[in-house]
Amino acid sequence: METAASFLILLVLYFLGGLAVVQLVVKPVRKLVPNANGQSKHWETNYSKLLAISLLLSIATATLALFIFP
Numbered sequence: 001m002e003t004a005a006s007f008l009i010l011l012v013l014y015f016l017g018g019l020a021v022v023q024l025v026v027k028p029v030r031k032l033v034p035n036a037n038g039q040s041k042h043w044e045t046n047y048s049k050l051l052a053i054s055l056l057l058s059i060a061t062a063t064l065a066l067f068i069f070p
Helices: 002-025 047-068
Strands: 030-034 041-045
Touching: 002 047
Parallel strands: none
Antiparallel strands: 030 041
């Protein structure tokens, strides 16, 4: 139980820090793009890419920290 709580705390901290660093490296993009028919437009973003990269980094670093410092 204590190990799981420590892992979750590390994961949250590493996720927030990783998200900040990833946003500095990969700039968030939001652009208005017309549909194929040209009548309407929709927003294209790379937010899911930023979240996925930072989540993968935080899982890797939290797991590594948990194994190094039991």
